[in-house]
Amino acid sequence: MATGIEGDFARIEAALGTPTLKLLDRKSAVIVLPIFAALFPDNAEPMPVERFHTRVDALLDELRASGHQVPSSSGKALAMQWVRERWLYRDPGQGQETYRPTGDAEQAMDYVTRATRTQLNLSLSRIETMRRVVSEAALAAHPDREERLRRLSEEIARLSAEHDRLRAGGELAVASESELIEQFANVLRELDGLPSDFRRVEEAMREMHRSIASRFRQDDSPIGEVLDDYLEQSSQLLTATPEGRAFQGALELLRNPDWLGSLRTDLGTILAHPIAGMMLPDETKQLRGTVAVIRRGIEDVNGQQSRLTTTLTEHILNYDHVRNRELDEVLKGIDASMRTWMQTARPRDHVEVELIPAHLEIDALKLRVFDPDSERPPEKLADTSDDEPEALSLEYIRKQGGPSLEELTRLVDEALANSGVIESAAALFNVQPDELRRPVEVLGLMHLLARLDAAVDASQPEQVDAVRPDGSTRSFLMPATSLQGDTQQQEPAS
Structure with missing residues (x-):
C-alpha cells in the first residue's frame, strides 16, 4: 500500500538543501549567525568589503579570547566561503563593493529570533486571525455574490451596533494585560x-x-x-x-x-x-x-x-550580432580543422601558427597627399584700427605703480630738518600734494617710519585722506605715529 512517503522524502530533502536550513544545520552557525547579527542589525546599510573583513577578524578574536571555538580562517576567506554558500551577497555597487546578507541568511536569523522569543501558540487573536484568513481565502477561491453580500451585511450590522452602543454611552472595552501582550507578540511575529x-x-x-x-x-x-x-x-x-x-x-x-x-x-x-x-x-x-x-x-x-x-x-x-556571428563561424572553422588534423596527428606534433602578420614589402609609403586647401593663403584679418583704445601714457602707468620711496624719504628728512620732530605722520601726509597722497603712499610712509624706529600707538588711529590717480578720494585710518629727530638710527635705502 502506497503511503506517499517518497513524495514527502523528496519535498523534505529539497527543503533541507536550501541555503537557509544548511546554515542552521551547520555547526558553524553558532559563529556565523552572531557575526551577521552584530554586523547587520535591523535596517543596517551594506558594509564595504574591506571593512567587513576587518570587522569579522576583530569579532573572531573577541570570541576566541572568550574561550569559544572559532575557525582559524581569516575574515576574507570566511566571507568568500559565505558568498559561495549563498549566505552573503557581494554587490559591485557604484564604485565601491559591499557585502550584505542574502534573503536565506535573513530568514535563518528570523528563525533564531522567533525561537528565542516567547511564543503564544494558541490564543484568541491567532484563532480569530486564522478564521478571518481562511474565510477570505475560501471566498476568493469560489466567488459568490450572495455570500459576499451576506458577509458584508453581517459586518456592517456588527460595526453599526458597536457604533450605536458607544455613541449611547456604552462602556468601552479595555484589553487586559495578557491580551495586550498576546497582541504585541502577534505584531512582532508579522514584522519578523x-x-x-x-x-x-x-x-x-x-x-x-x-x-x-x-x-x-x-x-x-x-x-x-x-x-x-x-x-x-x-x-x-x-x-x-x-x-x-x-x-x-x-x-x-x-x-x-x-x-x-x-x-x-x-x-x-x-x-x-x-x-x-x-x-x-x-x-x-x-x-x-x-x-x-x-x-x-x-x-x-x-x-x-x-x-x-x-x-x-x-x-x-x-550587442553586435553580425560581429559575434562572424567570430562564432571562425571558431567553428578552427574547431573543424583541429578535429581533421587530430585524426592523423601523432603525439608531440605541432602546427606553426604566425601570431603576428609578416611585414609588407613596400619601399615607401606616402603618408600625406597634396591638399590644395593647405596651400591657400589665410584670409585677410579685419581692420580693427578704429576700435583701438587710446595708448597709455607713461605718467598714467607711473601713477599705478608702487609707493614713491625717494620722494617720501626726502619729505621725512625735510620735516625732521625743519622742526626736529614729526608729531603726526597722518598730519604730514594730509598736507602733501595729490601725487604724494595716493593710497599706496600711506603704506610707503609707514614702511619708512617703521625703519626709523618711530613711536607707533595702534590704540590711537588717525585719519589720512588719500587721492587716487583718477582724482577720487578715499579715507583710511593709520596708527598714530611720531618720530623724534635724534632717534634716527639708520638711513633708509632709497
Whole structure:
C-alpha cells in the first residue's frame, strides 16, 4: 500500500538543501549567525568589503579570547566561503563593493529570533486571525455574490451596533494585560519576515537578469526579434516570478502615504503603552524601525529593477550580432580543422601558427597627399584700427605703480630738518600734494617710519585722506605715529 512517503522524502530533502536550513544545520552557525547579527542589525546599510573583513577578524578574536571555538580562517576567506554558500551577497555597487546578507541568511536569523522569543501558540487573536484568513481565502477561491453580500451585511450590522452602543454611552472595552501582550507578540511575529521578504524579491530579479543576459548571448535570432523579446521581459521583471508578482500586488498598498502614516501612528501608540516597557530592547527597536524597513525595502527593490533594466537595455543596444556571428563561424572553422588534423596527428606534433602578420614589402609609403586647401593663403584679418583704445601714457602707468620711496624719504628728512620732530605722520601726509597722497603712499610712509624706529600707538588711529590717480578720494585710518629727530638710527635705502 502506497503511503506517499517518497513524495514527502523528496519535498523534505529539497527543503533541507536550501541555503537557509544548511546554515542552521551547520555547526558553524553558532559563529556565523552572531557575526551577521552584530554586523547587520535591523535596517543596517551594506558594509564595504574591506571593512567587513576587518570587522569579522576583530569579532573572531573577541570570541576566541572568550574561550569559544572559532575557525582559524581569516575574515576574507570566511566571507568568500559565505558568498559561495549563498549566505552573503557581494554587490559591485557604484564604485565601491559591499557585502550584505542574502534573503536565506535573513530568514535563518528570523528563525533564531522567533525561537528565542516567547511564543503564544494558541490564543484568541491567532484563532480569530486564522478564521478571518481562511474565510477570505475560501471566498476568493469560489466567488459568490450572495455570500459576499451576506458577509458584508453581517459586518456592517456588527460595526453599526458597536457604533450605536458607544455613541449611547456604552462602556468601552479595555484589553487586559495578557491580551495586550498576546497582541504585541502577534505584531512582532508579522514584522519578523519583512526584511527577508524584500531581499528575496530583489534576489529573484537579479537571478532573472542573469538568465536573460545568458539567453541573450546564446540567441541567434534577428536583432529586431531580440529587441522585442528582451525589452518586453525587462519591463515585466516584477511579474515574471512568484516573488515579483507578490511584491507588485503589495506595492500599491505600500506606496500609499496615508497607509504608511497610519502604520506609523499605530506603532507609536503601541510603543507609548506601559506594557511596551516589558518588551526586549531588540523588539522595541524592531517596532520603531518598521516603517524605515518598508521604505528601504521598496527603494532597494525599485533600485534593483532600475539597474537591471538599464543593464539589459545597454547590453541589447551594444550587442553586435553580425560581429559575434562572424567570430562564432571562425571558431567553428578552427574547431573543424583541429578535429581533421587530430585524426592523423601523432603525439608531440605541432602546427606553426604566425601570431603576428609578416611585414609588407613596400619601399615607401606616402603618408600625406597634396591638399590644395593647405596651400591657400589665410584670409585677410579685419581692420580693427578704429576700435583701438587710446595708448597709455607713461605718467598714467607711473601713477599705478608702487609707493614713491625717494620722494617720501626726502619729505621725512625735510620735516625732521625743519622742526626736529614729526608729531603726526597722518598730519604730514594730509598736507602733501595729490601725487604724494595716493593710497599706496600711506603704506610707503609707514614702511619708512617703521625703519626709523618711530613711536607707533595702534590704540590711537588717525585719519589720512588719500587721492587716487583718477582724482577720487578715499579715507583710511593709520596708527598714530611720531618720530623724534635724534632717534634716527639708520638711513633708509632709497
